[in-house]
Amino acid sequence: MNTTVALELKNISKRFGTKYANKNVDLTLYRGEILAILGENGSGKTSMVNMIAGIYYPDEGEIFVDGAPAVITSPKDAFQYKIGMIHQHFKLVDVFSASENIVLGVREEGKFKLADIDERVAQIASKYGFQLDPKKKIHEMSVSEKQTVEILKVLYRGADILILDEPTAVLTPQEIEKLFLVLRRMRDDGKSIIIITHKMNEVMSISDRVAVLRRGEHIATVKTAETNEKELTEMMMGEKIDLNIKRTESTNVTDRLVVEHISSKNSDGVTVLDDISFVARSGEILGIAGIAGSGQRELLESIAGLYHLDSGSIVYHDPESGEAENLRDKTPLQITELGVRLSFVPEDRLGMGLVGNMDIVDNMMLRSYKKGNSFFLNRKTPHDLALELIDELNIITPDEYTPVRKLSGGNIQKVLVGREIAAAPSVFMAAYPVRGLDVNASYGIYNLLNKQKEDGVAVIFVGEDLDVLIDLCDRIMVIASGRVTGIVDARSTTKEEIGLLMTQSGEKGVDTNA
Amino acid sequence: MRDVKQTKDVPQTDAVVENVKRRHEPLIHITKRNQMSMLHAVLLRVGAIVCSVIVMALLILVLAKENPFTVLASMIEGVFGDPRRIWRLFSNTAILLCIALALTPAFKMKFWNCGGEGQILVGSLMAAALMFFIGDSIPLPILWILIFITSIVAGAVWGLIPAIFKAKWNTNETLFTLMMNYIALQLVTFFLKMFGNSQGNLDPMPQFAFPKIFNGSYFLNILVIALICVAMYIYLGYSKHGYEISVVGESERTAKYIGIRVPKVIIRTMLISGGLCGFVGMLLVANGSCSVTTTITGGQGFTAILVSWLGKFNPLYMILTSFLVIFLQQGTSYMGDIYRLDTSLADIFIGIVLLFIIGCEFFINYKVNFRKKASDVTAGKEAVH
Numbered sequence: 001m002n003t004t005v006a007l008e009l010k011n012i013s014k015r016f017g018t019k020y021a022n023k024n025v026d027l028t029l030y031r032g033e034i035l036a037i038l039g040e041n042g043s044g045k046t047s048m049v050n051m052i053a054g055i056y057y058p059d060e061g062e063i064f065v066d067g068a069p070a071v072i073t074s075p076k077d078a079f080q081y082k083i084g085m086i087h088q089h090f091k092l093v094d095v096f097s098a099s100e101n102i103v104l105g106v107r108e109e110g111k112f113k114l115a116d117i118d119e120r121v122a123q124i125a126s127k128y129g130f131q132l133d134p135k136k137k138i139h140e141m142s143v144s145e146k147q148t149v150e151i152l153k154v155l156y157r158g159a160d161i162l163i164l165d166e167p168t169a170v171l172t173p174q175e176i177e178k179l180f181l182v183l184r185r186m187r188d189d190g191k192s193i194i195i196i197t198h199k200m201n202e203v204m205s206i207s208d209r210v211a212v213l214r215r216g217e218h219i220a221t222v223k224t225a226e227t228n229e230k231e232l233t234e235m236m237m238g239e240k241i242d243l244n245i246k247r248t249e250s251t252n253v254t255d256r257l258v259v260e261h262i263s264s265k266n267s268d269g270v271t272v273l274d275d276i277s278f279v280a281r282s283g284e285i286l287g288i289a290g291i292a293g294s295g296q297r298e299l300l301e302s303i304a305g306l307y308h309l310d311s312g313s314i315v316y317h318d319p320e321s322g323e324a325e326n327l328r329d330k331t332p333l334q335i336t337e338l339g340v341r342l343s344f345v346p347e348d349r350l351g352m353g354l355v356g357n358m359d360i361v362d363n364m365m366l367r368s369y370k371k372g373n374s375f376f377l378n379r380k381t382p383h384d385l386a387l388e389l390i391d392e393l394n395i396i397t398p399d400e401y402t403p404v405r406k407l408s409g410g411n412i413q414k415v416l417v418g419r420e421i422a423a424a425p426s427v428f429m430a431a432y433p434v435r436g437l438d439v440n441a442s443y444g445i446y447n448l449l450n451k452q453k454e455d456g457v458a459v460i461f462v463g464e465d466l467d468v469l470i471d472l473c474d475r476i477m478v479i480a481s482g483r484v485t486g487i488v489d490a491r492s493t494t495k496e497e498i499g500l501l502m503t504q505s506g507e508k509g510v511d512t513n514a
Numbered sequence: 515m516r517d518v519k520q521t522k523d524v525p526q527t528d529a530v531v532e533n534v535k536r537r538h539e540p541l542i543h544i545t546k547r548n549q550m551s552m553l554h555a556v557l558l559r560v561g562a563i564v565c566s567v568i569v570m571a572l573l574i575l576v577l578a579k580e581n582p583f584t585v586l587a588s589m590i591e592g593v594f595g596d597p598r599r600i601w602r603l604f605s606n607t608a609i610l611l612c613i614a615l616a617l618t619p620a621f622k623m624k625f626w627n628c629g630g631e632g633q634i635l636v637g638s639l640m641a642a643a644l645m646f647f648i649g650d651s652i653p654l655p656i657l658w659i660l661i662f663i664t665s666i667v668a669g670a671v672w673g674l675i676p677a678i679f680k681a682k683w684n685t686n687e688t689l690f691t692l693m694m695n696y697i698a699l700q701l702v703t704f705f706l707k708m709f710g711n712s713q714g715n716l717d718p719m720p721q722f723a724f725p726k727i728f729n730g731s732y733f734l735n736i737l738v739i740a741l742i743c744v745a746m747y748i749y750l751g752y753s754k755h756g757y758e759i760s761v762v763g764e765s766e767r768t769a770k771y772i773g774i775r776v777p778k779v780i781i782r783t784m785l786i787s788g789g790l791c792g793f794v795g796m797l798l799v800a801n802g803s804c805s806v807t808t809t810i811t812g813g814q815g816f817t818a819i820l821v822s823w824l825g826k827f828n829p830l831y832m833i834l835t836s837f838l839v840i841f842l843q844q845g846t847s848y849m850g851d852i853y854r855l856d857t858s859l860a861d862i863f864i865g866i867v868l869l870f871i872i873g874c875e876f877f878i879n880y881k882v883n884f885r886k887k888a889s890d891v892t893a894g895k896e897a898v899h
Contacts, residue, residue: 016545016546017545017546017547057543304771305773306770306771331773332770332771332772332773333773333775336773344771346771348767350765351765351767351768352765352767352768352771353768353771354768355760355761355764355765355768356764356765357764358760358761358764362757362760365757366761366768366772367772369754369757370754370773374754375753375754375755376748376752376753376754377752377753377754377756377757
């Protein structure tokens with residue numbers, strides 16, 4: 001590794017209102033290195049890189065580029081200093097091609113010829129090993145291809161310092177591997193890369209050094225090779241935390257939800273669920289693993305009555321009466337009216353599970369406001385519930401009348417999960433409940449799921465972190481392209497086995513242990 | 515890049531940093547406010563109105579070459595000058611408020627009902643048509659009841675048609691409701707052509723008007739609409755319907771997730787919205803001109819959109835915003851008459867006041883920081899050392 005300093009922050013502070021987003025941050029970035037920025041939600045990672053990229057302007061402190069003081073007041077300024085940022089949310093024109101997007105806003109001498117641009121884009125792409133057709137339109141692209149365009153956009157403008165804000169959040173494991181390969185090539189070419197990520201294993205595998213932030217302050221920068229996940233977590237949290245997930249033994253296991261041969265095609269006629277059968281049992285956590293978009297969302301939504309099925313049955317066994325009820329083709333309302341206590345934490349929290357602009361109290365009654373014959377709302381019960389949850393789950397909020405969108409990601413999720421648990425479910429489904437949450441909040445959610453299991457609830461948990469699935473669940477069902485490729489016992493399986501099942505598409509899997 | 519190269523070999527003293535900073539640091543720096551106190555926000559709005567009055571005064575001085583104080587005083591005179599004007603002020607405020615109240619549930623649902631004009635017009639048309647055709651042949655109270663029902667139903671149907679298309683085929687409600695306005699307008703024109711007098715007008719039929727309370731038609735408007743305002747406030751904020759409207763407006767996916775039938779809510783809400791507009795149309799005829807014209811709404815169906823937005827979709831705030839708009843309309847029109855100012859000047863004044871009021875929302879949400887003066891920075895640095 002090179003030791004020429006590319007970028008240096010000295011004593012940088014940034015306030016929003018009276019709150020410090022960053023306080024006296026010092027940071028050094030060398031040429032030809034990958035520096036990971038690690039920190040919990042709200043620890044000031046994004047605001048710090050935004051100052052480097054010219055989106056925010058620091059209130060105090062100085063930034064040096066190549067040893068000279070730099071004043072970066074806009075992303076345009078940042079490009080003059082050869083700094084480019086790849087945002088979490090892409091900023092691309094859908095109807096333009098890759099090249100057109102890349103060249104947009106660049107002022108160049110000479111005549112503009114799109115063919116030349118295509119060629120130059122292709123050149124840069126092949127230099128670092130990207131796979132991209134410069135003529136392809138953005139709206140035809142996958143998420144990973146769009147990200148590639150964003151990276152090429154920055155490289156095209158000659159950036160030597162690249163900032164990536166949570167680039168892996170939207171990618172599949174395979175795409176992440178490809179991205180890391182490209183990043184390493186760029187590093188070897190002398191580029192400096194700052195990468196923000198939540199995931200500890202990614203930090204360990206990609207970075208040369210790690211800078212840890214906590215509550216807006218820079219705690220330390222350490223060499224990745226000389227540290228470990230435990231130490232980093234402690235630095236990040238400021239305290240020791242137990243990273244082991246306890247798996248309690250199941251008791252009173254009975255079949256609660258029997259799904260048999262369900263299939264569905266989407267509006268384009270593509271099969272999204274292909275002959276899926278499984279059983280969810282009380283007092284058990286059933287994990288669902290699979291590459292993102294393999295039908296997990298559709299599966300849960302079809303159980304919740306939100307997605308149309310072409311065939312198959314979903315039979316619910318009532319724990320009290322013992323009666324069996326087919327839920328297929330029932331609306332959410334009909335399912336509730338049948339007395340089926342089905343809770344569902346959807347993947348899209350603010351777009352589906354909650355209403356961002358409503359306060360906590362009003363969000364509490366989303367599922368229950370209809371109760372009673374009165375024309376008017378009863379806000380007393382949800383108000384009590386809101387106070388109870390804020391207290392029990394340590395939801396950090398000014399008061400119960402704060403719009404939920406103003407809360408942090410972890411607290412938003414606690415509101416949602418708390419509400420769904422409060423409905424005393426007998427089946428509890430959660431899709432990616434810890435996505436975007438920091439370590440502490442994630443473990444809080446795992447504990448809540450375990451608690452549900454102990455209370456005899458049938459828990460269905462769609463997750464992306466295989467380590468967590470293996471530690472937390474009793475059985476793991478793997479799906480690939482809408483098919484079940486295997487149901488394995490979490491106590492005896494390995495990551496490799498699941499990984500293999502995740503990419504298996506042709507043959508129907510065998511129920512190895514169920 | 516150029517700047518960096520120039521400073522590259524210069525020793526990095528504070529002075530150099532300050533120099534670079536002074537050249538590049540943005541002059542204005544906008545930051546989001548956390549929460550502004552109620553008092554502060556009210557003061558800011560009052561300040562905005564004062565500023566707009568100053569600008570108006572300057573315009574009067576420059577464009578009309580009149581004494582701004584007397585001109586502005588005439589505005590007050592035009593609004594509060596005699597009891598009749600005051601009655602008219604409150605009655606017109608009530609009418610505008612009622613239209614805004616009608617549009618608000620649709621707006622909260624993010625259904626942009628721009629069809630207030632048309633929904634009012636069909637209400638008016640039904641009222642006038644009933645008076646014209648069967649007024650003489652049935653007892654007055656029965657006529658009134660019939661007018662009441664048909665006007666509301668007509669307005670509701672005018673709201674229902676775009677609602678059904680939106681609910682079933684997701685058509686654009688803005689264009690659809692605007693088009694419905696033209697249809698309503700043509701219906702009125704047709705009616706006047708067929709049954710009006712030689713000038714194409716319908717002679718007023720005051721014998722069929724609603725009973726007068728306190729020697730005029732104003733009190734009834736004010737009373738009824740005050741009740742509607744309170745009812746709407748409760749409906750939106752405390753009823754299950756109101757809650758469903760908010761959820762559908764915020765996110766249709768959430769609505770489906772909790773089992774709300776979205777088409778049903780859209781249709782139900784537009785029936786209320788259109789029906790209430792039809793009700794206003796009835797008031798304009800049966801408690802007003804006792805006739806119908808194509809300009810009977812006076813464009814208030816559109817003005818009400820602004821009233822509703824300015825009032826942040828809160829029926830109680832909308833009392834203030836509709837009052838402000840009517841105050842300006844009535845005041846500037848009187849002022850124009852007295853000083854023989856061009857009518858467009860009156861419109862300009864209304865525009866100025868609204869611009870300032872809407873503009874001040876920015877300052878309520880954001881804080882503007884100016885770059886510190888160079889001398890302040892150095893002084894600060896010295897104090898530190």
